[in-house]
Amino acid sequence: MSDAPLLSAVGLTKNFGGFRALDDVSLDLYPGEAVGLVGPNGSGKTTFINVVSGVYTASAGTIKLRGLPIEGLPPHRRARLGLGRTFQVPKPLGNLTVLENVQVALQHSKSAKSGDADPLEFAGLAKFANRRANSLTTMEQKRLDLARVLALSPAVVLVDEFAAGLSPSELIDIASLLNELRGKGMALVVVEHLLGFLEAVVDRVLVLDAGREIFSGGLKEAFSDDKVVEVFLGQ
Ligand code: ADP
Numbered sequence: 523m524s525d526a527p528l529l530s531a532v533g534l535t536k537n538f539g540g541f542r543a544l545d546d547v548s549l550d551l552y553p554g555e556a557v558g559l560v561g562p563n564g565s566g567k568t569t570f571i572n573v574v575s576g577v578y579t580a581s582a583g584t585i586k587l588r589g590l591p592i593e594g595l596p597p598h599r600r601a602r603l604g605l606g607r608t609f610q611v612p613k614p615l616g617n618l619t620v621l622e623n624v625q626v627a628l629q630h631s632k633s634a635k636s637g638d639a640d641p642l643e644f645a646g647l648a649k650f651a652n653r654r655a656n657s658l659t660t661m662e663q664k665r666l667d668l669a670r671v672l673a674l675s676p677a678v679v680l681v682d683e684f685a686a687g688l689s690p691s692e693l694i695d696i697a698s699l700l701n702e703l704r705g706k707g708m709a710l711v712v713v714e715h716l717l718g719f720l721e722a723v724v725d726r727v728l729v730l731d732a733g734r735e736i737f738s739g740g741l742k743e744a745f746s747d748d749k750v751v752e753v754f755l756g757q
């Protein structure tokens with residue numbers, strides 16, 4: 523394992539007109555590490571993921587992936603360099619099969635090697651390879667979203683509210699999949715409200731309120747922090 527961060531975001535700020543959705547947020551992520559991104563609705567979590575993945579251009583700040591500045595690159599170039607993301611609501615290409623969805627992702631990849639583990643196998647979808655994506659359940663679509671990301675052999679995976687809408691046993695499955703990714707040396711940013719899920723997956727949390735960092739540290743410590751407690755009880 524290397525001592526250099528896989529992802530280094532410094533001073534990220536995003537303005538929408540006169541409104542600042544993200545305000546001077548920084549995060550370093552190391553190989554095999556998972557950080558929870560936590561905060562009330564509207565606190566800037568998805569904006570952070572959109573700015574890092576390139577959906578939005580940062581108004582200020584720098585983003586490095588394996589030491590390489592990426593803040594000027596479009597999303598597909600960032601993805602190709604090893605930045606994967608899943609969506610709060612997965613959007614598979616519904617009329618294509620499960621396998622075709624992963625193949626489309628692979629066409630955009632230079633880094634994927636033929637020896638890589640089969641992403642469908644890994645996501646537990648091999649048996650559905652020839653099914654149309656729009657015939658999958660929510661859980662299966664989330665797994666497909668993850669398989670699509672894994673096809674690009676990412677170094678960093680940004681996971682936006684992946685667990686929402688899943689049953690307790692599905693949550694356990696997803697938590698163990700994410701932990702396997704960490705075991706492979708990938709680094710994860712996990713946006714999630716469910717404490718139990720966070721406990722199962724992350725080492726530390728970054729707590730946002732109104733676009734600003736109000737806490738960074740251990741999950742247990744976060745919930746004995748006055749500012750964090752105030753923000754969550756005030757909801
Ligand atoms: P979270 O994911 O923490 O619930 P978001 O990052 O989605 O919050 O949103 C943070 C704030 O930024 C919200 O007030 C939201 O309305 C605003 N926002 C997000 N995207 C846009 C946009 N494209 N244009 C204007 N405002 C936006």
Ligand code: MG
Binds near residue numbers: 569610
């Ligand atoms: Mg969100």
